[in-house]
Amino acid sequence: MKYVGKSIPRIDREKVAGDAEYAYDFTLPGMVYAKLVAAPYAHAKILKVKYDEALKVPGVLAVFTGADFPFKVGIYAADRDVLAREKVLYYGHPVAAVVAETLEAAEKAAELIEVEYEPLPPVLDALEAMKPDAPLVHEKLHEYKHAPFIYPKPGTNIATYLKLRKGNIEEGFSKADVVVENTYYEPLISQGYLENWVGIARVKSDGTVEIWSSHQSPFAVRNLLATSLGLPIHKVVVHHMYLGGGFGGKAGLLLEHIPVLFSMKLGGRPVRLELNREENSFYMAQRAGYYFKMKTGATKDGKLVAHWGEYILDAGAYADYTVNIARSVGLKPFGPFEIEHVHVDSYAVYTNKVPTTAFRGFGLMEVLFAAERQMDLLAKKLGMDPVEFRLKNVLVPGKSLTHTQERLREDAGDPAGAIREAARLIEWGKPPEQPKEPWKFRGKGFAAFWKGPVQPSNAAASAIVKLNDDGSVDVLVGTGEMGQGTITALAQIVAEELGIPVEKIRIAPERRTDMVAYTWQTVGSRGLFSDGQALIRALEDLKSQIRKIAAQVFRVFEDQIEIRDGKACVVGEPWECISLAEMALGYMYPNGNAIGGPLIGRGSHVPVRNTIPDPETGKSVPAPFYTFGAGAVEVEVDLISGRVKVLKAVMVLDTPAINPMLVAGQVYGGTVMGINIALIEELKFDENGRLLNPNFTEYKVARAGDIPDEMIFKTLGVGQKDAPYGAKGVGELTMLPWPAAVANAIANAIGVELYELPMKPDKIIEEVKKQRPELLEKVKEALKIKG
Amino acid sequence: MAEKLIPITLKVNGREYKVEVKPNETLLFVLRNKLNIKSVKGSCYRGECGVCTVLLNGKPVKSCLVLAVEADGAEITTLEGLAPFGTLAPIQKAFLEHGAFQCGFCTSGFILTAHWLLTHNPDATEEEIKEAISGLICRCTGYKQIIEAIKAAAKYYKQDKQKQ
Structure with a gap:
């Protein structure tokens, strides 16, 4: 192959030239500016909003409060006010807004708005929120509209729950010789993308709504705006531009409805709402917190037999995508292993914290932290090697039943191969060389992983390919570009299929929902698989039209035409060709007769044979593919500072790569992000529910000095037959093993078992004191001797 | 007022x-x-x-x-000032060829910082490169390919220095 499988540079080279355009850079003439006012309480009744003074500020056009928008919006459940009505539900909740001719005037006026509150007791912990006497975040939950697969429990804080049942759990545990039971905790964290959310909206006199904003999925934004505001879909035009990072945080219902509604009230004037970093942390949904209660059993010869779990997600004030993440972790409640008896209940629970939504991995990194810790703890109890234990239980394509009782397709991938290869690359079984400093300890840790997109069973995609009269090609797809590189991979596929260089292919950086092909969303590592499959069909369609014309011209059958190097030639006579350019707009014979006409290929994708989960058991085929892999690390724990340094990180993915360099970029990025989440990241709240670290000073994302000394990755090239060139999704997968692998390596290094994230230095020292006090004594002793 | x-x-x-x-x-x-x-x-x-x-x-x-x-x-x-319009400076080219950007939002800051570093120290070690970019955040790449791109671009700056 000439283009597929090659590490060609990304096609979005404007990003290094400096003229890539983001929504952040977009302006419209006559644009006015909105500023939101944040509530200083986590839970409080709104008694009065006074804004007379604000209206007097020169340049102020309007002040809005919750009363101006008496309806609720939301993605799977309409649980969200446009601006808070009756009460505020979290610290930072927008309670009023100003629109003014300048941002300065809007900011000044916003400061003059006075809101009187009556504080209410907040509920700040998901377990507390589950208790029967907990304060209710949403008293009117019974009134909320919601998707049919979401099950809120009115009168409680439960936003949804999911039941997974396989086999008979009592029978499973009766067969178990060893059982481990633990509770794991992971805090709320931030997606930490760099482009703060911005949206510029205008309404036209014919009722058309236009929005330019920072989002992952233009068609999801269109659909949500139309549904929430009761607009016809074709009257909503969403413009997607380059996106400065999303990581799931720009996938759900964002803030587009706010400038749109303001523009409607202001006679269609373009309204810009741009968040600063702190506002972004308050107004944009973050990632949920998690409690995982798990009980897992195995026989003495190392066969997993039973897994019981109760998973509780802290969804914050609005549950956005988190209700679906509760489904995600509920349907994939354990690693890629076969277990006969599984019983899991998962819940998303409202609290008075920032709203939450998707984050790269959609709950799988989080559940695998707990599940892959369980695996190591079971292996330890069994006296078995953790890798061997995993290989004994790993899913076998074509044979095994997953936790949702799906028989894996024969070409599903190579879970065992990934585990073996990762073990080989980390030199599993060879103990790490211990450093000479007696307070430093090294260890190795392992974790296996899997994931497929969590999406409706009919999440569709489409593609359109237009041939131009110089043989170049315009490709219309709907998937967003947020750095993941899908459009480069799609261009490589076009180049390969048509035999034309990538330079002759344009996939415009902008997506306008009324001018590009539909795709459901840009999430779940589904883009390349879904949009890629649609694109291959579009290219097939185009090629069949090309063959038809060439066959007519050369008076041969269509199967006697082959397309290569941008030409259609007679098989066996490569000198008898017509260039694609010659037939792009219709082929003309020497006498002037023309045939064909402009050539346009179109293709569609819809996941095949996926099913809706059974509400009682979760039984389903929930995804069109799974990517399987394994990660392993070698860490060094410093018992003076409590710091953990990852020396070496290995990742193996079973899938082929369309562009190995871009896959490497995903792997390195996901590795650094995942390890940082394991060790440092946490949104902190005080006892009143105030978010304490809404900026990059106190919320520490990884920097260049924090990365592992060595990062190694490998793809096994085991493809799924219906995937484009076999390639399955990668973006989210690169996050999944790290918290578990690092925790397992710490246990291996110092014999301390950790059950909570992040594994910060103070936490590690505290746990060493509890679990291995003699180790600290030894360190102290050694230091004394050294003086 | x-x-x-x-x-x-x-x-x-x-x-x-x-x-x-x-x-x-x-x-x-x-x-x-x-x-x-x-x-x-x-x-x-x-x-x-x-x-x-x-x-x-x-x-x-x-x-x-x-x-x-x-x-x-x-x-x-x-960033626009590093090379004539429509062309790329060696450091920009290196970022492109090494996959040293993803969403691109931080890229301008990294390229300009790298340009300054290599102009003054074309022999920068990996540690010096990390130090130079430690004030910048990239949430996408994990920095590895950024560091590789900067290392790869160093040879152009060495040649420039030799010419001077």
């Missing part, structure tokens, strides 16, 4: 701009909103993330922390 406007001169990418600014306006604000130079981004607005980095008289600064009036008379280079 009308705020006083101060006339200043900025030489950006070789071109001179005369512009009136308020005393509290940052260089970032003026570059983006008054001179329409959009390659310079803003994210944290408090000197933590470095996406607003520009070269001020040849040195990288975070333009969100510099007042426009402080930059009066200064020469400023942004």
Whole structure:
């Protein structure tokens, strides 16, 4: 192959030239500016909003409060006010807004708005929120509209729950010789993308709504705006531009409805709402917190037999995508292993914290932290090697039943191969060389992983390919570009299929929902698989039209035409060709007769044979593919500072790569992000529910000095037959093993078992004191001797 | 109360701009909103993330922390200023060829900082590269390919130094 499988540079080279355009850079003439006012309480009744003074500020056009928008919006459940009505539900909740001719005037006026509150007791912990006497975040939950697969429990804080049942759990545990039971905790964290959310909206006199904003999925934004505001879909035009990072945080219902509604009230004037970093942390949904209660059993010869779990997600004030993440972790409640008896209940629970939504991995990194810790703890109890234990239980394509009782397709991938290869690359079984400093300890840790997109069973995609009269090609797809590189991979596929260089292919950086092909969303590592499959069909369609014309011209059958190097030639006579350019707009014979006409290929994708989960058991085929892999690390724990340094990180993915360099970029990025989440990241709240670290000073994302000394990755090239060139999704997968692998390596290094994230230095020292006090004594002793 | 406007001169990418600014306006604000130079981004607005980095008289600064009036008379280079329009400087090419960017929002800050580093120290070690970019945040790449790109571009700066 000439283009597929090659590490060609990304096609979005404007990003290094400096003229890539983001929504952040977009302006419209006559644009006015909105500023939101944040509530200083986590839970409080709104008694009065006074804004007379604000209206007097020169340049102020309007002040809005919750009363101006008496309806609720939301993605799977309409649980969200446009601006808070009756009460505020979290610290930072927008309670009023100003629109003014300048941002300065809007900011000044916003400061003059006075809101009187009556504080209410907040509920700040998901377990507390589950208790029967907990304060209710949403008293009117019974009134909320919601998707049919979401099950809120009115009168409680439960936003949804999911039941997974396989086999008979009592029978499973009766067969178990060893059982481990633990509770794991992971805090709320931030997606930490760099482009703060911005949206510029205008309404036209014919009722058309236009929005330019920072989002992952233009068609999801269109659909949500139309549904929430009761607009016809074709009257909503969403413009997607380059996106400065999303990581799931720009996938759900964002803030587009706010400038749109303001523009409607202001006679269609373009309204810009741009968040600063702190506002972004308050107004944009973050990632949920998690409690995982798990009980897992195995026989003495190392066969997993039973897994019981109760998973509780802290969804914050609005549950956005988190209700679906509760489904995600509920349907994939354990690693890629076969277990006969599984019983899991998962819940998303409202609290008075920032709203939450998707984050790269959609709950799988989080559940695998707990599940892959369980695996190591079971292996330890069994006296078995953790890798061997995993290989004994790993899913076998074509044979095994997953936790949702799906028989894996024969070409599903190579879970065992990934585990073996990762073990080989980390030199599993060879103990790490211990450093000479007696307070430093090294260890190795392992974790296996899997994931497929969590999406409706009919999440569709489409593609359109237009041939131009110089043989170049315009490709219309709907998937967003947020750095993941899908459009480069799609261009490589076009180049390969048509035999034309990538330079002759344009996939415009902008997506306008009324001018590009539909795709459901840009999430779940589904883009390349879904949009890629649609694109291959579009290219097939185009090629069949090309063959038809060439066959007519050369008076041969269509199967006697082959397309290569941008030409259609007679098989066996490569000198008898017509260039694609010659037939792009219709082929003309020497006498002037023309045939064909402009050539346009179109293709569609819809996941095949996926099913809706059974509400009682979760039984389903929930995804069109799974990517399987394994990660392993070698860490060094410093018992003076409590710091953990990852020396070496290995990742193996079973899938082929369309562009190995871009896959490497995903792997390195996901590795650094995942390890940082394991060790440092946490949104902190005080006892009143105030978010304490809404900026990059106190919320520490990884920097260049924090990365592992060595990062190694490998793809096994085991493809799924219906995937484009076999390639399955990668973006989210690169996050999944790290918290578990690092925790397992710490246990291996110092014999301390950790059950909570992040594994910060103070936490590690505290746990060493509890679990291995003699180790600290030894360190102290050694230091004394050294003086 | 009308705020006083101060006339200043900025030489950006070789071109001179005369512009009136308020005393509290940052260089970032003026570059983006008054001179329409959009390659310079803003994210944290408090000197933590470095996406607003520009070269001020040849040195990288975070333009969100510099007042426009402080930059009066200064020469400023942004990403567009590294190579003639339509071409890429070696450091830009290296970023492209090594996959050293993803979403691209931080890229301008990294490339300008790398350009400054290699101009002064084309023999920079991996540790020195990490040190030089430690004030910048990239949430996408994991830095590895950025470091590789900077290492790869070093040879062009060495050649330039030898020519001088």
